[in-house]
Amino acid sequence: MVVKRRLNCGGFDFSSIPKAPRSTRRKVSTTERDDDVDSHITAFDLLASLAGKLLEESESSSSTSSTYGGDDSQEDHLLAGKMIKLEQVEDVYNNNKLASKSPSEITSETSLRIPSDCVLEQTPVSDCKRALDLKPLESGGITEETGVVNVGAGFEQGEATNGLMITDTISLKDPSHESVHRDGSKLVCRDDDENYCKYYKFSDKSYRPMTRVGHRRITKKSMVIKYGRAVVPRSKCFKDTRTDGCLKALYRKRKLCYGYNQWKHESVRRKRRLCDKGWVVYSDGGGGLSSESVTNSPVKGESGTLSVYILMLCYLTGLVLIFSHAMWCSLLFAVKLSIKSFRIPELFIEVPGTATVGSLKRTVMEAVTALLGDGIRIGVLVQGKKVRDDKSTLSQTGLSCRENLDNLGFTLEPGSSENPVISMPTDSTNLSERSAASSPALDSRSPFLLQDAHHVINIGTCVENSQELVPYQIDITADERQQQPSSDSRAIVPVPPMEPDALAIVPLKEKPKRTELSQRRTRRPFSVTEVESLVHAVEELGTGRWRDVKLRSFGDASHRTYVDLKDKWKTLVHTASISPQQRRGEPVPQELLDRVLAAHRHWSQHQVKQNGKHQAAATMVVESGAFM
DNA sequence: CTTAGGG
DNA sequence: CCCTAAG
Numbered sequence: 001m002v003v004k005r006r007l008n009c010g011g012f013d014f015s016s017i018p019k020a021p022r023s024t025r026r027k028v029s030t031t032e033r034d035d036d037v038d039s040h041i042t043a044f045d046l047l048a049s050l051a052g053k054l055l056e057e058s059e060s061s062s063s064t065s066s067t068y069g070g071d072d073s074q075e076d077h078l079l080a081g082k083m084i085k086l087e088q089v090e091d092v093y094n095n096n097k098l099a100s101k102s103p104s105e106i107t108s109e110t111s112l113r114i115p116s117d118c119v120l121e122q123t124p125v126s127d128c129k130r131a132l133d134l135k136p137l138e139s140g141g142i143t144e145e146t147g148v149v150n151v152g153a154g155f156e157q158g159e160a161t162n163g164l165m166i167t168d169t170i171s172l173k174d175p176s177h178e179s180v181h182r183d184g185s186k187l188v189c190r191d192d193d194e195n196y197c198k199y200y201k202f203s204d205k206s207y208r209p210m211t212r213v214g215h216r217r218i219t220k221k222s223m224v225i226k227y228g229r230a231v232v233p234r235s236k237c238f239k240d241t242r243t244d245g246c247l248k249a250l251y252r253k254r255k256l257c258y259g260y261n262q263w264k265h266e267s268v269r270r271k272r273r274l275c276d277k278g279w280v281v282y283s284d285g286g287g288g289l290s291s292e293s294v295t296n297s298p299v300k301g302e303s304g305t306l307s308v309y310i311l312m313l314c315y316l317t318g319l320v321l322i323f324s325h326a327m328w329c330s331l332l333f334a335v336k337l338s339i340k341s342f343r344i345p346e347l348f349i350e351v352p353g354t355a356t357v358g359s360l361k362r363t364v365m366e367a368v369t370a371l372l373g374d375g376i377r378i379g380v381l382v383q384g385k386k387v388r389d390d391k392s393t394l395s396q397t398g399l400s401c402r403e404n405l406d407n408l409g410f411t412l413e414p415g416s417s418e419n420p421v422i423s424m425p426t427d428s429t430n431l432s433e434r435s436a437a438s439s440p441a442l443d444s445r446s447p448f449l450l451q452d453a454h455h456v457i458n459i460g461t462c463v464e465n466s467q468e469l470v471p472y473q474i475d476i477t478a479d480e481r482q483q484q485p486s487s488d489s490r491a492i493v494p495v496p497p498m499e500p501d502a503l504a505i506v507p508l509k510e511k512p513k514r515t516e517l518s519q520r521r522t523r524r525p526f527s528v529t530e531v532e533s534l535v536h537a538v539e540e541l542g543t544g545r546w547r548d549v550k551l552r553s554f555g556d557a558s559h560r561t562y563v564d565l566k567d568k569w570k571t572l573v574h575t576a577s578i579s580p581q582q583r584r585g586e587p588v589p590q591e592l593l594d595r596v597l598a599a600h601r602h603w604s605q606h607q608v609k610q611n612g613k614h615q616a617a618a619t620m621v622v623e624s625g626a627f628m
Numbered sequence: 629c630t631t632a633g634g635g
Numbered sequence: 636c637c638c639t640a641a642g
Contacts (some may be wrong), residue, residue, distance in 0.1 A: 520636065547630060562630075567636070570633085 358390030423616060524559060526568050531588055534565055535572070535595050542603040543569060572596045 355363075357380050380387045380397075387397050434563040526534070546562035554560040575583055576593035 403639075523636070544631070546632095566631075571630095 075252045106128060333618055353394060354393055356391055356393050359386050361390065512627070521559075525585055528586065528592070530554070530557075530560070531568070531572065531592055534568060535599065538569060538603070539595065542602070542606060544607070569596075573600045576600075 134301070219624040361380055534549065537549040541548050541552065543566075546566045549565050550560065550562035554565060573595070573596055576589060576597045580587075580590075
């Protein structure tokens with residue numbers, strides 16, 4: 001992947017060189033190819049980008065006083081933005097209801113409103129041709145450009161009064177939403193097979209969408225992260241997102257998505273049966289997390305690995321959240337049901353039980369720093385209590401015990417004391433302080449119980465309380481919508497179980513083994529009988545008619561596709577051409593191999609003849625033309 | 629969807 | 636077996 005990308009940098013994608021004889025293969029445009037990989041824009045990408053934008057604005061505004069329309073308080077919002085409010089007000093997120101709803105029925109709106117009155121707006125669309133652009137928004141006396149971004153799940157203006165607010169509600173957005181191009185910036189939203197597909201492009205340089213954690217190519221002004229399986233070429237969509245052209249360009253890829261997605265969904269369904277608690281997160285091949293299919297994290301069962309999910313909304317505005325697997329699952333489940341795919345950075349950290357708290361901090365910090373830049377202090381929480389003794393080992397703090405790892409948490413504290421601390425306790429004791437409904441949604445041991453959709457997660461403004469960890473507030477209420485950010489701590493991080501082993505940060509780019517979502521078919525060696533059947537069919541039909549071969553000799557063997565037969569023939573030819581000593585597996589009778597070679601020669605000749613005929617015919621035409 | 633060919 | 640290009 002890396003290589004590929006690098007090659008692309010030269011403006012030419014070597015990987016797109018046509019394969020041998022198929023000289024007529026079309027070359028795929030490099031951009032398309034590249035986008036293929038990276039196009040998967042995510043809700044959080046957008047958040048991230050917006051954050052970057054905001055940062056820039058804040059930087060300029062902080063030096064030039066308020067440039068946001070003269071309202072100083074607006075600026076305060078930005079600079080002091082320390083509150084995240086996650087709010088759900090309708091019950092669509094209820095497990096049961098959700099399950100019974102088709103994606104198009106699930107409409108969720110979430111709004112991110114920052115401290116500069118930028119609104120990130122997401123609106124689920126059933127119409128795949130919907131496109132969204134950045135557009136100016138005249139609100140709150142804001143004169144600066146305000147981004148309105150539609151990425152599929154709906155961010156709606158919330159009542160930002162004192163900071164950053166993410167309000168997650170569920171409602172239908174006006175479908176007549178109009179997109180406006182601004183300075184060439186363009187944001188595209190369309191429905192894919194999974195109903196949501198997001199692309200975007202910010203021509204505005206302040207938007208720096210790409211970040212590669214694994215490669216340490218991290219742009220401070222944005223975050224996002226890693227792109228696994230690409231979905232659709234993005235470039236084409238930029239050209240004209242609303243024309244058939246775009247859809248056409250996507251056609252091919254979408255088709256390819258079909259089988260995969262369908263199958264994947266089937267797998268997911270199976271998964272869900274297995275895990276009746278709900279959805280879980282899985283890490284896709286790209287190392288990021290995809291909510292497309294939320295399944296068991298591969299981390300599970302992998303020893304010595306801590307998994308830390310970082311949701312970097314606006315770290316530059318003081319917001320950094322780190323989630324454990326469990327917590328993240330909850331959040332995912334709660335928030336992004338309609339966000340079909342976004343990826344977040346994920347850190348896998350391996351630590352032995354003999355490691356000290358200090359080393360754990362360093363490890364985490366290293367990882368976090370890679371993502372967020374430096375100047376961050378890491379705190380370690382066990383059972384919600386800060387472990388201050390850096391010299392104590394994890395074992396001593398009980399952290400080598402699997403169960404306790406569920407209660408491991410981290411605090412992220414900016415190095416500078418005037419900055420807020422982010423903290424989010426994870427143990428059930430703290431959780432029990434929640435409001436009446438007290439759904440254990442964030443209990444890492446049962447992270448998927450956001451059945452009560454009416455919940456509010458408040459991560460209050462942090463007034464650094466360096467003395468004690470202030471429990472974060474997670475309120476899950478049945479009906480209340482108003483929640484006051486009463487906590488002064490921010491941050492969070494329950495951590496999934498692990499078996500400490502080594503101390504290392506596993507590079508994200510390291511491709512995880514196949515999840516069962518992309519399981520290889522089990523190998524099913526051809527029997528001699530099958531080979532016989534295959535040889536016989538090829539003798540009659542020749543090579544190049546694999547579908548016919550399949551129908552004729554393997555019509556009822558659904559596990560043998562024509563591609564399989566073609567492949568088998570290929571290997572048979574190879575097998576026949578090598579010495580018996582070099583052959584492996586169940587021996588194929590020499591008689592059959594002889595027939596294979598004979599048929600191979602025959603049909604090869606046949607093909608040559610055909611080509612020769614064509615060639616001759618063509619030559620004739622040319623010559624006759626020349627003589628005319 | 630099929631075919632061809634590389635991995 | 637998988638993946639992908641290309642017809």
